[in-house]
Amino acid sequence: MALLGNIIARSLQIRKQFKLPVATPGAYQRHTLRQLLERGQYTKFGKFYGFDQILSKEVDFTTAFRERVPVHTYNEMFAQWWHRCLKGEENVTWPGKVKYFALSSGTSESASKHIPVTGDMIKSIKKVGFKQLYSLLDFKVPSKVFSTGVLMLGGTTSLYEKGGYFEGDMSGISAKNMPKWISNFFYKPGQKISKRPKWEDRIKLIVRKAPQWDVATVCGVPAWVQIVLEQVIEYHGVKNIHEIWPNLSVYIHGGVSFEPYKESFKKLLGRDITYIETYMASEGSFGFKAKPDGSGIKLVLNAGIFFEFVPFTSENFDEDGNPKANPKTFMVDEVQEGVDYAVMISTCSGAWRYIIGDVIRFTNAKEHEIAISGRTKQFLSLCGEHMSVDNMNKAIDTVSKKLKIDIREFAVAGMAHENLFAHRWYIGCDDKCADAKDIRRILDETLAEINDDYAVERTSALKEVFVEVLPNDVFIDYLRSVGKEGAMSKFPRVLKGPALASWEDYLEKNKVKVMSKAK
Helix, strand or coil, X not given: XXXXXXXXXXXXXXHHHCCCCCCCHHHHHHHHHHHHHHHHCCCHHHHHCCHHHHHHCCCCHHHHHHHHXXXXXXXXXXXXXXHHHHCCCCCCCCCCCCCEEEECCCCCXXXXXXXXXXXXXXXXXXXXXHHHHHHHHHHCCCHHHHCCEXXXXXXXXXXXXXXXXXXECHHHHHHHCCCHHHHHHCEECCHHHXXXXXXXXXXXXXXXXXXXXXXEEEECCHHXXXXXXXXXXXXXXXXXXXXXXXXXXXXXXXXXXXXXXHHHHHCCCCCCCEXXXXXXXXXXXXXXXXXXXXXXXXXXXXXXXXXXXXXXXXCCECCCCCXXXXXXXXXXXXXXXXXXXXXXXXXXXXXXXXXEEEEEEXXXXXXCEEEEEEECCCCECCCCCCECHHHHHHHHHHHHHHHCCCEEEEEEEEEEECCEEEEEEEEEECCCCCCHHHHHHHHHHHHHHHXXXXXXXXXXXXXXXXXXXXXXXXXXXXXXXXXXXXXCXXXXXXXXXXXXXXXXXXXXXXXXXXXXXXX
């Protein structure tokens, strides 16, 4: 296997020496949109919106597309079109019949969404995956990475059959459809374990069998990966995970910011490893950090996904994060750095001008590199404070460093207070020295420093900030209680409406249990 790793690494290096022709970002995206329109013109969606007429506008078909096809949220796309795919109807929004539906992790909505996953989308995900493998050369990782096991902590590959289709996590669908040679030689925990439907059963087997594998790369959402590594270390009585997997060199993460987890994650390691952020959702694989000195995640522009970017402003979105009619959108070669944009996609799975809920900023527009700054429904602005998840992550990171404590999970909710407003923070921390007053002070000071709107509102309408420190397990236990235990589930950073009511109800009903965990 070591020889195989050297061969793969050398082959990639040889390929890298050839300078392949590269188009501009705008050219890649216009070509992608044309391909999507050509494939989609004979579908029911394509006929309804006149894709053939859009394509006839040779010079400015991108403008025609944006003028003719309205913006869709998930509820609109599902109610008007995708529900027909679930019933087995063919050629609805993409040619053929949809075989798979990805269930979203449901951080912004209480119920899971059903996102169509076509054969073309599975090919797109594989293409992005191989591009990321190729990019590892720039990180100068050991050659063993190319021949050693990859532990993927994703959803079960034992998908649920629903008559004419299968449904499950996108990670499970991707693992089930990975190339045989990867599945047989590299993929851990292997198909036998990954087929088990219960997350707890899969974790127990992974923990027990860990020493039997030679793992160089781990992939997954930070919270659950950390739990698994901790259990492996505890079960086998070792000091760190490198005593079990000495070749562990790469951690590929995504879904949430890694910053709140980074310091506690390092304590599980015996040496430094390479961290690489990816951008993958139930709707597809969008990009990854391609170079060590890169400023963010590099979008992949030639893999069957056409991106549009909507300025995340009150002109384009209401206070609940829903898009208004006919917002102005920008293509990848029209954006500016440092502006918050909601991501809108049209894809080879039959999503058309679909708002996926993520908010990003371009950190390097020329290199189409981005940072994820939040969710359209997870910004908090009760009175104009415009607090993003990115602001929250930075504030939590500052608290952790200044107080030397580990905060893995957190959430914040807005509330009425003395005829005005307040924020209530729920902080997950197991350190006995964690003091709510100190955390509150640093959170408040940091947010005022990095967010001018927050600073202004703290002198007027935002009258108070409350902090409640809870054991980390409380957040995980809550996810279990609402059926969201597993590798792709994430605790929402902003709690509103039914999600907030559910959380508060859980804390009230489990008050004794929560207090016992805190002792």
